[in-house]
Amino acid sequence: MKKHLLALCAPLMMVACNNNNDNIFFQTWDTPYGTAPFSQIKTADYIPAFEAGIRQMKDNVQAIIDNPDAPTFENTVLAFEQVSPILDKVEGVFFNLSESDSTPEMQEIEEKVLPLITEAGNEVMMNEALFARVQAVYEQRESLTREQQMVVKQLYESFQRNGVGLSGDARKRFAEINTRLATLSQKFGQNLLAENNAFQEATGVSVSEYYDFMASCSDRAKREQVFKAYSSRGNNANDNDNNTLVLETLKLRAEMAEILGYPNFAAYQLSNKMAGDPATVDAFLQPIMDAAMRSAKAQIKEMEALAGHPIEAWDWMYYAEQLRAQKYALDENQTKPYFQADSVLKGVFSAAEKVYGLRIEEAPEVEVYRPEVRAYKLTDAADGAFIGIFYRDYYVRPTKRGGAWMNNFREQEAGVRPVIVNVCNFPAPGDDPTEPRPSLLTIDNVQTAFHEFGHALHGFLSQCNYKSVSGTNVARDFVEMFSQFNENFAFVPEILAGYANHWQSGEPIPAALVTKIRQALKFNQGFTTGELCAASILDMKWHELSSEQLAAFDGAQSIRDFEEKVCREMGLIDEIIPRYRTTYFNHIIGSGYSAGYYSYLWSEVLAVDAWEKFLADGVFNKATADSFRKTFLEKGGSEEPMTLYRQFRGADPDPSALMRARGLE
Numbered sequence: 001m002k003k004h005l006l007a008l009c010a011p012l013m014m015v016a017c018n019n020n021n022d023n024i025f026f027q028t029w030d031t032p033y034g035t036a037p038f039s040q041i042k043t044a045d046y047i048p049a050f051e052a053g054i055r056q057m058k059d060n061v062q063a064i065i066d067n068p069d070a071p072t073f074e075n076t077v078l079a080f081e082q083v084s085p086i087l088d089k090v091e092g093v094f095f096n097l098s099e100s101d102s103t104p105e106m107q108e109i110e111e112k113v114l115p116l117i118t119e120a121g122n123e124v125m126m127n128e129a130l131f132a133r134v135q136a137v138y139e140q141r142e143s144l145t146r147e148q149q150m151v152v153k154q155l156y157e158s159f160q161r162n163g164v165g166l167s168g169d170a171r172k173r174f175a176e177i178n179t180r181l182a183t184l185s186q187k188f189g190q191n192l193l194a195e196n197n198a199f200q201e202a203t204g205v206s207v208s209e210y211y212d213f214m215a216s217c218s219d220r221a222k223r224e225q226v227f228k229a230y231s232s233r234g235n236n237a238n239d240n241d242n243n244t245l246v247l248e249t250l251k252l253r254a255e256m257a258e259i260l261g262y263p264n265f266a267a268y269q270l271s272n273k274m275a276g277d278p279a280t281v282d283a284f285l286q287p288i289m290d291a292a293m294r295s296a297k298a299q300i301k302e303m304e305a306l307a308g309h310p311i312e313a314w315d316w317m318y319y320a321e322q323l324r325a326q327k328y329a330l331d332e333n334q335t336k337p338y339f340q341a342d343s344v345l346k347g348v349f350s351a352a353e354k355v356y357g358l359r360i361e362e363a364p365e366v367e368v369y370r371p372e373v374r375a376y377k378l379t380d381a382a383d384g385a386f387i388g389i390f391y392r393d394y395y396v397r398p399t400k401r402g403g404a405w406m407n408n409f410r411e412q413e414a415g416v417r418p419v420i421v422n423v424c425n426f427p428a429p430g431d432d433p434t435e436p437r438p439s440l441l442t443i444d445n446v447q448t449a450f451h452e453f454g455h456a457l458h459g460f461l462s463q464c465n466y467k468s469v470s471g472t473n474v475a476r477d478f479v480e481m482f483s484q485f486n487e488n489f490a491f492v493p494e495i496l497a498g499y500a501n502h503w504q505s506g507e508p509i510p511a512a513l514v515t516k517i518r519q520a521l522k523f524n525q526g527f528t529t530g531e532l533c534a535a536s537i538l539d540m541k542w543h544e545l546s547s548e549q550l551a552a553f554d555g556a557q558s559i560r561d562f563e564e565k566v567c568r569e570m571g572l573i574d575e576i577i578p579r580y581r582t583t584y585f586n587h588i589i590g591s592g593y594s595a596g597y598y599s600y601l602w603s604e605v606l607a608v609d610a611w612e613k614f615l616a617d618g619v620f621n622k623a624t625a626d627s628f629r630k631t632f633l634e635k636g637g638s639e640e641p642m643t644l645y646r647q648f649r650g651a652d653p654d655p656s657a658l659m660r661a662r663g664l665e
């Protein structure tokens with residue numbers, strides 16, 4: 001069940017009168033592979049389906065509680081996992097389309113259903129009678145299979161983390177804090193949006209263009225103005241100032257963690273992640289920071305020679321770009337013609353076919369939700385076993401939210417194969433029939449295509465019994481391992497040879513160009529890694545404060561002073577600032593990555609360390625690929641990540657693999 005925090009209290013209005021028998025979500029889908037019959041879904045079906053799904057959930061929760069038999073895994077945990085098939089069905093479709101094809105009608109429905117399912121979800125997670133049964137199963141978990149143990153552990157912990165064990169004043173205060181935090185995070189997002197718009201108005205540069213602009217603007221005074229405006233968002237002592245809000249958020253989080261018995265919010269957040277505790281994350285990040293700063297300091301000298309003056313924070317990206325052009329002469333206009341979107345997808349598929357022995361073919365019999373979306377069928381090349389259905393939704397359109405992601409329409413579980421989508425915002429092909437122009441991708445786009453299919457493979461190759469631990473349902477600091485791992489195949493010569501052909505001449509990409517791409521990818525890593533690592537450390541340091549320590553903080557200056565102290569202590573040089581400063585760090589204040597921004601670097605270590613084994617054994621070594629597939633991709637979250645990692649690698653992950661991969665040695 002997806003859980004949403006947004007609580008817009010709009011009164012529920014019925015959308016048209018709908019005969020339940022016509023509602024597509026109440027019917028069995030007699031379609032190829034049971035995929036969604038998109039053309040038969042009416043927008044009027046959604047709200048009644050959500051309402052029926054919530055009723056079904058409530059009835060089934062009551063039935064679990066009322067069961068006279070002693071609690072078992074089957075009659076309690078598994079029953080809860082399957083508590084509402086209607087909700088699974090409607091959520092699987094709705095929350096995919098509300099992101100990838102968000103029409104005004106869909107937005108209207110979303111505003112109505114979010115409060116409904118949030119409230120229903122909270123009610124269930126605070127249900128003590130249900131928790132008592134889950135706890136009984138949890139306490140006798142030794143007799144269960146390993147996968148069942150993981151399922152019940154996760155469920156038990158999520159009840160606890162939601163405060164079900166609290167009573168009296170603590171329970172009341174916990175609920176108050178939760179409600180207030182939801183409001184604060186929403187307000188933070190709204191303020192930031194206003195500040196981003198104000199930034200664009202004042203400078204003529206949008207936030208998403210910032211890095212490109214700073215790398216290409218030769219006017220130094222203008223760069224200084226843009227840098228200062230960008231880095232003071234949320235800190236302008238105006239109506240959209242985020243300082244007070246940030247401090248209240250941090251204080252409430254610390255209090256909430258303390259109510260649950262943790263020393264601080266970082267300890268609470270880390271307790272169900274692969275890293276486990278804040279000290280492990282701190283010890284992980286500092287050596288990366290040190291390596292990044294060594295590299296950055298060496299690069300400053302080269303940039304100063306080019307600039308003829310000392311480098312300030314607003315000069316870095318501009319002179320780095322100048323230096324990159326001078327060193328590698330890589331122009332993306334040279335590479336794009338070799339990266340036609342359809343061919344790149346072929347490359348993505350061929351890597352998976354070659355490495356994991358799959359067969360991927362177009363499935364025109366499967367309905368899609370937009371004409372530009374394509375459906376594919378995955379089978380095992382050896383025995384023809386059906387693996388799943390894949391939708392490719394690559395091109396930008398106004399109804400799609402920004403970014404790129406993988407999602408499930410249907411999760412894998414015993415007897416059920418998954419249906420998975422990759423959504424990207426690649427340039428759409430030209431629609432002028434007299435001058436056909438395909439979608440041509442940047443190097444970053446190519447990496448994104450491989451990245452998202454890495455998530456898809458994690459979903460497809462899953463062989464779990466229970467969907468709550470299948471596929472990508474793993475800890476946040478583990479999940480990006482598989483996407484980042486899959487990026488490695490993009491520029492492997494054997495794979496590249498199969499897809500990187502000039503869209504007009506058909507010529508393969510010249511080897512010299514590939515070398516330039518590889519070198520350019522390792523350039524400026526002191527800066528790139530440094531700003532990412534600095535933001536990760538800043539996030540940790542804020543959330544490692546106890547409420548007693550936070551009580552001393554008051555006003556904007558206290559935030560600035562703390563940021564400065566943390567940056568000094570981590571060894572960040574003045575020419576670089578954290579990728580996000582506190583008042584515009586949406587990941588950690590406005591969304592769910594608090595004490596979690598390190599996850600990107602953490603997963604990357606796992607990805608590059610595993611890749612080193614592939615390189616050592618031969619990229620297409622069957623035994624290594626089989627072991628990777630069996631140990632990780634088939635297991636999802638059915639075992640502790642570190643246990644799986646040690647099984648595969650025979651050792652702990654080696655953080656210095658990240659320095660090697662990023663060229664920071």
Ligand SMILES: [Zn+2]
Nearest residue numbers: 451455480483
């Ligand atoms: Zn990802």
